Amino acid sequence: MFINKILVALDRSELSKQVFEQALALAKVTEARLMLLHVLSAEEEGSPYVPVYSGFDYYSGVRGQTLEVYQEQWNAFKREGLEMLQSFRAQADIAGVTTQFTQNPGSPGRCICDVSHSWGADLIIMGRRGHSGLKELFLGSVSNYVLHHALCSVHIVHLPVVAKKTEAEKIQSIST
Numbered sequence: 001m002f003i004n005k006i007l008v009a010l011d012r013s014e015l016s017k018q019v020f021e022q023a024l025a026l027a028k029v030t031e032a033r034l035m036l037l038h039v040l041s042a043e044e045e046g047s048p049y050v051p052v053y054s055g056f057d058y059y060s061g062v063r064g065q066t067l068e069v070y071q072e073q074w075n076a077f078k079r080e081g082l083e084m085l086q087s088f089r090a091q092a093d094i095a096g097v098t099t100q101f102t103q104n105p106g107s108p109g110r111c112i113c114d115v116s117h118s119w120g121a122d123l124i125i126m127g128r129r130g131h132s133g134l135k136e137l138f139l140g141s142v143s144n145y146v147l148h149h150a151l152c153s154v155h156i157v158h159l160p161v162v163a164k165k166t167e168a169e170k171i172q173s174i175s176t
Contacts, residue, residue, distance in 0.1 A: 003030045007116045009037050009108075009126035009146075011044050012084060016127060019157045020088050023125040027097045035119050036088050036101035038081040039108040043142075048073035078103065109145030117151050124154045 008023040010016040020036075027034050041047065048070055085101040092099035104111050116124050128143040147154050 003032045003122045005121045006032045007035045007121040007124045009112045012046050015159050019127045034099040036085050037115050038085055038103045039111045040105040041108050108142045112146050113149045121152050127157045
């Protein structure tokens with residue numbers, strides 16, 4: 001199998017830099033093209049909260065102001081996503097890797113699979129947030145969805161595990 005097109009799914013987390021670096025290194029070795037994708041979703045950490053209304057319809061001015069503030073926050077969120085993509089693209093250009101990017105709204109897992117299929121990706125590189133148990137059950141797992149629905153290979157990048165110090169180790173390091 002030849003790798004000619006790599007879809008790189010990015011968000012605004014600290015893991016995205018590692019995802020991009022791995023994708024860039026692989027693209028340089030294989031002379032593949034990169035498609036950087038950021039999915040605009042309320043599921044992403046840092047996205048604006050969607051305003052929820054209850055029986056306060058008689059305060060129409062409050063509703064209008066709330067929607068206005070939300071729209072401003074959403075526009076800033078979109079702008080920051082584009083700036084992130086442009087920054088990664090500039091790094092890829094310097095490295096001599098042909099790169100394009102897109103920012104699409106929607107469900108992250110479904111959007112990643114749709115873009116990879118329509119673009120003809122040979123490989124998807126993405127991160128994993130590390131949810132497990134009940135959190136994964138309620139929030140879902142984007143990486144799990146993509147693994148089971150993508151029509152191409154998927155490479156998952158994990159955050160490095162940092163060993164937590166036990167209480168005894170913390171006390172010992174303080175006392176020495």
